[in-house]
Amino acid sequence: MTSRRSVLRGAAGAMLALPFLPSLARADDRPPTRLVFFYVPNGIQKDWWTPDREGPDYDLKAITAPLQPVRDQVTLFGGLENRNAEDEVPGDHARGTASFLSCVPVRRTAGADVSAGVSADQVAARTLGRDTLFASLQLGVAPGGNTGDCTAGYACAYTRNISWAAPDRPLPNQTDPRLLFERLFGAGPGVDADTARIRSIARASVLDAVLADATALRARLGGEDRDKLGQYLQSVREVEQRAGALGAACDAPEPPPAGLSFPDHVAVTNELLALALACDLTRVATFMLGEAASNQTYDFVGVPGAHHAISHHQGDPKNLADLVTIGRWEVERFVDLVQRLQAFPEGDGTLLDASLLLFSSEISDGDLHDHRDLPVLLAGRGNGVHAPGTYRDEGGRPFADLLLAMLQGVGAPVTTFGADGTDPVWLG
Amino acid sequence: MTALLLLLSCERQPAPTNPGNVVIRRLSRAELDHAARDLFGTTLRPGSELPADDFALGLDSLGPAQTFSALHLEAWERGVDDVLDELFGEGTLPVTLTSIEAEGPDARPTSGAVREGNAWALWEEGEIAATFFVQTAGTWRFDALTEGRAALLVDGAPWAGAEASSWTLALDVGRHELAVAWVPDGDGDELIVDRLELTGPLDAPRPANPNPGRVLSCDPAVIGEPECAEQVVRGFVRRAWRRDPAPSEVADLLAVYGVARGAGGDWSEGIRAALKGALLSPWFLYRVELHPVEGASRLSGFELATRLSFALWASLPDDRLLDLAAAGSLDDPGVLRAEAERMLLDPRADGLVTELGGQWLGLRGVGEASPSRERFPAWDAALRDALEREMHADLAEVLLGDRPLTDLLLATDTTLEQRVATHYGLDPDDAWPATATLADRPGLLGRGGWLAATSLPDRTSPVKRGAWVLDHLLCAPPPPPPEGVPPLTADPDGAPTSLREQLEQHRSDPACAGCHVRMDAIGLAFEGFDATGAARTLDDRGQPVDTRGELDGRPFDGPPQLAVILAEDPAFLDCAITWTFTRAVGRPPDERDADVVDELRTALADGDLRYRALALALVDSRPFRYGSSP
Numbered sequence A: 001m002t003s004r005r006s007v008l009r010g011a012a013g014a015m016l017a018l019p020f021l022p023s024l025a026r027a028d029d030r031p032p033t034r035l036v037f038f039y040v041p042n043g044i045q046k047d048w049w050t051p052d053r054e055g056p057d058y059d060l061k062a063i064t065a066p067l068q069p070v071r072d073q074v075t076l077f078g079g080l081e082n083r084n085a086e087d088e089v090p091g092d093h094a095r096g097t098a099s100f101l102s103c104v105p106v107r108r109t110a111g112a113d114v115s116a117g118v119s120a121d122q123v124a125a126r127t128l129g130r131d132t133l134f135a136s137l138q139l140g141v142a143p144g145g146n147t148g149d150c151t152a153g154y155a156c157a158y159t160r161n162i163s164w165a166a167p168d169r170p171l172p173n174q175t176d177p178r179l180l181f182e183r184l185f186g187a188g189p190g191v192d193a194d195t196a197r198i199r200s201i202a203r204a205s206v207l208d209a210v211l212a213d214a215t216a217l218r219a220r221l222g223g224e225d226r227d228k229l230g231q232y233l234q235s236v237r238e239v240e241q242r243a244g245a246l247g248a249a250c251d252a253p254e255p256p257p258a259g260l261s262f263p264d265h266v267a268v269t270n271e272l273l274a275l276a277l278a279c280d281l282t283r284v285a286t287f288m289l290g291e292a293a294s295n296q297t298y299d300f301v302g303v304p305g306a307h308h309a310i311s312h313h314q315g316d317p318k319n320l321a322d323l324v325t326i327g328r329w330e331v332e333r334f335v336d337l338v339q340r341l342q343a344f345p346e347g348d349g350t351l352l353d354a355s356l357l358l359f360s361s362e363i364s365d366g367d368l369h370d371h372r373d374l375p376v377l378l379a380g381r382g383n384g385v386h387a388p389g390t391y392r393d394e395g396g397r398p399f400a401d402l403l404l405a406m407l408q409g410v411g412a413p414v415t416t417f418g419a420d421g422t423d424p425v426w427l428g
Numbered sequence B: 001m002t003a004l005l006l007l008l009s010c011e012r013q014p015a016p017t018n019p020g021n022v023v024i025r026r027l028s029r030a031e032l033d034h035a036a037r038d039l040f041g042t043t044l045r046p047g048s049e050l051p052a053d054d055f056a057l058g059l060d061s062l063g064p065a066q067t068f069s070a071l072h073l074e075a076w077e078r079g080v081d082d083v084l085d086e087l088f089g090e091g092t093l094p095v096t097l098t099s100i101e102a103e104g105p106d107a108r109p110t111s112g113a114v115r116e117g118n119a120w121a122l123w124e125e126g127e128i129a130a131t132f133f134v135q136t137a138g139t140w141r142f143d144a145l146t147e148g149r150a151a152l153l154v155d156g157a158p159w160a161g162a163e164a165s166s167w168t169l170a171l172d173v174g175r176h177e178l179a180v181a182w183v184p185d186g187d188g189d190e191l192i193v194d195r196l197e198l199t200g201p202l203d204a205p206r207p208a209n210p211n212p213g214r215v216l217s218c219d220p221a222v223i224g225e226p227e228c229a230e231q232v233v234r235g236f237v238r239r240a241w242r243r244d245p246a247p248s249e250v251a252d253l254l255a256v257y258g259v260a261r262g263a264g265g266d267w268s269e270g271i272r273a274a275l276k277g278a279l280l281s282p283w284f285l286y287r288v289e290l291h292p293v294e295g296a297s298r299l300s301g302f303e304l305a306t307r308l309s310f311a312l313w314a315s316l317p318d319d320r321l322l323d324l325a326a327a328g329s330l331d332d333p334g335v336l337r338a339e340a341e342r343m344l345l346d347p348r349a350d351g352l353v354t355e356l357g358g359q360w361l362g363l364r365g366v367g368e369a370s371p372s373r374e375r376f377p378a379w380d381a382a383l384r385d386a387l388e389r390e391m392h393a394d395l396a397e398v399l400l401g402d403r404p405l406t407d408l409l410l411a412t413d414t415t416l417e418q419r420v421a422t423h424y425g426l427d428p429d430d431a432w433p434a435t436a437t438l439a440d441r442p443g444l445l446g447r448g449g450w451l452a453a454t455s456l457p458d459r460t461s462p463v464k465r466g467a468w469v470l471d472h473l474l475c476a477p478p479p480p481p482p483e484g485v486p487p488l489t490a491d492p493d494g495a496p497t498s499l500r501e502q503l504e505q506h507r508s509d510p511a512c513a514g515c516h517v518r519m520d521a522i523g524l525a526f527e528g529f530d531a532t533g534a535a536r537t538l539d540d541r542g543q544p545v546d547t548r549g550e551l552d553g554r555p556f557d558g559p560p561q562l563a564v565i566l567a568e569d570p571a572f573l574d575c576a577i578t579w580t581f582t583r584a585v586g587r588p589p590d591e592r593d594a595d596v597v598d599e600l601r602t603a604l605a606d607g608d609l610r611y612r613a614l615a616l617a618l619v620d621s622r623p624f625r626y627g628s629s630p
Helices: A002-009 A065-073 A092-098 A120-128 A156-160 A179-185 A193-219 A223-243 A261-279 A305-312 A317-342 A400-407 B003-009 B031-040 B070-088 B227-239 B245-262 B267-280 B300-314 B320-326 B333-345 B349-360 B363-368 B381-399 B417-424 B450-451 B461-472 B499-508 B511-526 B558-570 B568-584 B591-606 B612-621
Strands: A036-039 A074-081 A137-139 A165-166 A285-288 A304-305 A355-361 A374-377 A391-398 B096-101 B107-109 B113-114 B119-123 B126-135 B138-147 B151-154 B164-172 B174-181 B191-200 B294-299 B413-415 B433-439 B548-551 B554-557 B624-630
Touching: A036 A317, A065 A317, A065 A374, A065 B113, A065 B591, A074 A400, A092 A156, A120 A400, A120 B164, A137 A193, A137 A261, A137 B070, A179 A261, A179 A304, A179 B070, A193 A223, A193 A304, A193 B070, A193 B245, A193 B267, A223 B300, A261 A285, A261 B151, A317 A355, A317 A374, A355 A400, A374 A400, A374 B294, A391 A400, A391 B320, A400 B174, A400 B349, B031 B070, B031 B227, B031 B349, B070 B267, B096 B433, B119 B126, B126 B191, B138 B174, B174 B191, B227 B245, B227 B267, B227 B320, B245 B267, B294 B333, B300 B320, B300 B333, B300 B349, B300 B612, B349 B363, B349 B381, B363 B381, B363 B450, B363 B499, B381 B413, B381 B558, B413 B417, B461 B511, B461 B568, B499 B511, B511 B548, B548 B558, B554 B558, B568 B591, B568 B612, B591 B612
Parallel strands: A036 A285, A036 A355, A074 A391, A137 A285
Antiparallel strands: A074 A374, A355 A374, B096 B191, B107 B126, B113 B119, B119 B191, B126 B174, B138 B164, B138 B191, B151 B174, B294 B624, B413 B433, B548 B554
16 A cells, blocks of 8 residues: 555655666666656746756746755756757647657658657667667657647647657657556566466467568568558567566566546656666656647646647736646656656666756747747756756757767767757756 | 530540559557457457557548557557456456545535645544545445544445544445544644545456357367367457468467467467467458559458448458358449448447547547536536537437438437536426437537537637538648737737637738638637537627628528538538548549549439448449559
């Protein structure tokens, strides 16, 4: 019962007393670096965000106030922009989201031929993801609509996905906490050990059989059919590689219940993400706190309106007050994740010290709909590549420069990133 | 001149047009659910585990937009495991949690309770109560997230047990009021209550599959384990893969069965593994159409049966259809038509309503409507579901019944449950459910479900409603607005303005007028209905509702007159043809299909505008019966 409560109430450290995991120690005795990309929809009101003072003495505003307990673990960046999302036509939310971590212009299409770029998390996963059960995780809390009416002539794939394995291959978010739990820790008790062993052997045989089916079938197909089966084949191989490797590092906590409210859903996802990183099940993750142009209502903090509709605030004081409330709640969720990582000791420090967590949005101001001066936070030290605790105005340079710096910080062999990342931001 | 043209058209045998290449289609989430239902007789929805489907042209079943990832496969596997657990009578019901914030609208503090931050404090007296709906009888755990201990009351009666903050109790199906009450406590007189939570059922076994014999068609103890395994696997694969499997394919799955047996599993474990192999196979997950020759060719009997069943049922063919396909009988247009007629009368034709109606006519949007509970206290899940059932029944009457397609817009009779009748302002004490005539709420555009689905959580959006009508009913989606358009602004003098007055700004700007003249006129016609579909006389800004407008030169006032204009627009029937063709064939009609579309128009007109006439004519058309290599 205690552990179940902790799932909902934020005491991550109390839930699992993780021993130092020997598997995490590397030759240089340093824990591996982890990367998290935390996305919030519809922008942030900068008047309640941007500090007046640069440097370590930066001041907190209404939206950034929740940073107080971790301010020395976070850098606020001003003046970073994703110009790749700009265009003559509407669709800023879709473009801003699809190019959020890829920093390339995306093709304008309503569905049939989506094209974005390879996202930074996927580039990082090539380096960080080789030794873990999951090369990367894509998490979200919006299960995605059952209707095809997305936004302004852009496919739903653009508004729902920030992680892209290839220009035509968005990686969907996992939004069901129970399924996430089972992927990370296995289905748990339910069958006896002997049955579990039999099923594990049978499963390997099943995957072999369908892989053979698919390979033979693909050879008989042409054109685009062949590409579609290629996606299927790649997926089976990925699952096959994971088969049998479950539950190696950590004892499974109690699984989360179904039927969670939106705030509890976020809390559980934060907790499972922190556990996945602590147990070294993955070292790269994205978390979308909503889809592009989300119309989530925040009734539970007293904002009954639709987020996207409110974000076109037209300077209306009530809308602005609501946006401050939502923005602050979003920053609290980020801080919650930061603190969960901080609660896990690792090596000489904490899991947070080994991580880099990026917070930002697909646009800057909801009304202006622009992609300049994005709201950017970077938390954690990334094993010494980042010196947090300041506010820095970068004066108008590509957001891709920050992603490039993060990628280089984790050892990814890249010298440029996206369409305009050429000069890595100095992380201190 | 006319005679000459006639002569020419008679004499010249037109070359058959290329039926066009259709990109391979993965079963959508809904189609996976239907397939599981038809294979196993289950009510579980394993397809719903998958990530949201990708859409093109408003449909989730078109190949080019569909993607696949490891997450898709793992999620589907999880769903398949649930179905197999049910088949073999294993597994337990998932545990659900209902959490009610003490300070939220669903909790009821009595006197003595004091608001303290995000919680309530009970100071030497008082209770906090909340009502929970228990769907399965069994053992449940009730937690009051409190600081301090409390007494528990169940349905008003004190619970016989110690004061605590967590209780395990047996509950029957139905509504139960659970309350925590202040009790004297050694360490302080105050009880802080943060939230109330009910978790369970903790011990309920999953109901068994109602008809396991459908899949497990023999008794291994009677006919022998290997023999029975082969019979089960062969029969299952034929249904799941929609074709007769090759002997080697059956052998491959029996090898999987053998691996499970070899590892120590019993017969059921072996069958479980083989069935899982069949369901994870691309032959199940994808609608494969092979092209034996370069260019156009007639679909195989099995491929045609699959197109037919997915078009009309959004699910797998049944045994009869597979038998006809195997015998080559579907090549006979008479047989094909008779089958289509049979299928439209089958209960599985509900798939046409939920999938085509769900996407083309907006039925799916009802389930996603999310009016703010704070702004609209009358709205809840029960009302939403009732509105969905109402719209579903109305669409079914047109798509599957004898009503003309124009009744989608014009029908004024509808069957109301009490909850919907109340929502529509009718007397709740009348005998419901009953059929009512609602002249002010014609067709699907008068349904509360559609009106809610095309609104924002806290207000209506005439632009959204208008754009939806243009896109879905006239197939004339408005292009996105030009960049740099300033947002709607309030009156600079601060005087309250109606949304209509604000929207006038659109129409006075030539850059916007082209689209907004039609979009806004249509959308404003529905301003007499709020974001939950309830009637109103004042709009969201408190201004009197004005539903007058003009569409393509024809003035109207309100939905009934607008519906007539839309129903008389030839684009409406053409749009029905476009959505039907696209979903059934797997690609939109284009120039090469002009003749086919003409034939479909004629068939519809000759068939008194019944949807059935359109469906039957399409099934008989060349693009439906032929495929083409890329």
